[in-house]
Amino acid sequence: MKNFLIRKLPFGILSIIFSFIVMTQNSNASGLSDIFKSRPPEPPVYVPFDITKKGNKAEMTFRLTYERRSYPFGISFKYKEGDQIDRARVYKLTGSMVASNKRNRNGELERDKNGEFVPSDPEDSGIPTPVRLKIFLITDNKFELIYEKETNPPLTSPGGGTLTKNIGYPILEPGIYKAEIESLRDCPELIDEKIEFRVINPKR
16 A cells, blocks of 8 residues: 555655655764764763753763773762862762662662662652663664663762762673663752763773
8 A cells, every 4th residue: 555655656756755765864874974983082971961851861972992891870960079068968969878778687788679779768868860871882874772771870989079870880892882861850959960971981
């Protein structure tokens, strides 16, 4: 039926449709070619991330030249370095450290039904910041989704004027990648905070 309808279309319309398809394919190919020519940076890479609105996204393109290894992805919350009052304020927003979360009788960190860590004190849980992380391997002609994770990441590392929530540690081969993070919840409490999406190289 579809083929019958296509044969019935005027030649001019068919030409326009065909030209649009070719232009779209060429545009995608050109975009991928531009990525390879630009030589994306190696980790560490930081990009601003407006986490305050559900659906907001941040993207980064990067290249890896080392051997196959695990790379930490996370969200960094900035505070005024050396300012203990500002650090305490941001701590209250981000929640308690994983190490100080609730443990079971065996000394293991407890997790809730969603697999998230359980704070020792509910008041130390901070503002929930659920996100979705996607990582794409970029080849000559396509973006291949190789990693996806949804999580409400806990605070895992402070220091250097930042508090970081680690999202995941995917194992990646040398290559060129695009990483995309998406906010899964409105977080108006964080509207004035400086927040970045980042990937680091743990061995550099």
